[in-house]
Amino acid sequence: MRPSLTSVAESMLDLIAAAQRGLRQTAADLRQSADDYDRTDWSAAERQWSAAPGWSTPYDWRETDVATSSAATVGGSGAVLTLVPPPYVREAGEAEDNLKSLFGTINTMIEKLTGYDILGTVMPLLLGDWGALKRIARAYGELEVAWRAVAADLGEGMDVLSEHWDSSGSGTLGASRAFDYHLRSRWMKAFEALAQTADTMQQMCESMAAQYEHTVKGLLYTLTYFLSQIKKGLGKIMVATNWAKLAAALYGVVSSLYDLVVDGVKLAVEQVQMLIEGFEMISATVVMLRHQMDGDFDALKAG
Numbered sequence: 001m002r003p004s005l006t007s008v009a010e011s012m013l014d015l016i017a018a019a020q021r022g023l024r025q026t027a028a029d030l031r032q033s034a035d036d037y038d039r040t041d042w043s044a045a046e047r048q049w050s051a052a053p054g055w056s057t058p059y060d061w062r063e064t065d066v067a068t069s070s071a072a073t074v075g076g077s078g079a080v081l082t083l084v085p086p087p088y089v090r091e092a093g094e095a096e097d098n099l100k101s102l103f104g105t106i107n108t109m110i111e112k113l114t115g116y117d118i119l120g121t122v123m124p125l126l127l128g129d130w131g132a133l134k135r136i137a138r139a140y141g142e143l144e145v146a147w148r149a150v151a152a153d154l155g156e157g158m159d160v161l162s163e164h165w166d167s168s169g170s171g172t173l174g175a176s177r178a179f180d181y182h183l184r185s186r187w188m189k190a191f192e193a194l195a196q197t198a199d200t201m202q203q204m205c206e207s208m209a210a211q212y213e214h215t216v217k218g219l220l221y222t223l224t225y226f227l228s229q230i231k232k233g234l235g236k237i238m239v240a241t242n243w244a245k246l247a248a249a250l251y252g253v254v255s256s257l258y259d260l261v262v263d264g265v266k267l268a269v270e271q272v273q274m275l276i277e278g279f280e281m282i283s284a285t286v287v288m289l290r291h292q293m294d295g296d297f298d299a300l301k302a303g
Helices: 002-038 042-050 093-114 118-127 130-162 175-238 243-293 298-302
Strands: none
Touching: 002 042, 002 130, 002 175, 002 243, 042 175, 130 175, 175 243
16 A cells, blocks of 8 residues: 555655746746836737747637735735644554453463564554554645645736736737636646645545554454453353253354354455455556646547
8 A cells, every 4th residue: 555655645746846847937937028028028928928838828718807906916925835744643542452452461471481572563564553544634635725725826816917917909819818828727727636636635545544444443343252252152161060061162162263263254355355445546546647647638638
């Protein structure tokens, strides 16, 4: 599972870096246009947004002009993006306590004889920690909020800019119109898509954490139940007063052991299969995200 989550995280980092580069370039191009206008070089500003970009403005795109208050035209500080790592909460403690109560005595005896703590070594491998998955999910939730904040900030910025930049009188389709399309249709939608991707990862991690927790607790419940039955059978063996009661008690212990193995293995296989399918879902999402980033769907959009 770790490779899948690591791959998703790396994809997200690539997207963040791409967004950073793209917005920096957009800001630099906008400053260049402002400088061109200051020099009354309208043709240069028009070329900056109408001819130079690798994308084109749809012919039917209509520039959005929004009347804003005088206070809004001053401009704000922009989106506040303070991403704080979610706190780690260990949630496997109850399961560990249950295992210790079941095997603590035996583990203590083995540790005294051999110096080897079996439970201390095996528990992290058996139980894992679904609390870590929930932490990752919360991190993606914060990332979703951040993406949406950037998109909203871009929209507010365009609303302020719209009533101060109208190049339709230049005789072309207009640089302001092209920039309006670039921000409102390309970048704002891109950040909305990024937010949706982060939300998808949050839901997937939360789902996997819930399945993981259910698997561990289900196995522990099965183990606890059958061990209690075995203890009862052993108690009956100790107090059996005749061969018939002894045979019945032995049969009860053997039957419980058999059911423990059969039902425990069946439950483990079903639950592990469910987890594997969850991991495959995350891996498939990673592959799809990579395809989208590499532009493999462009032919479908172009027809």
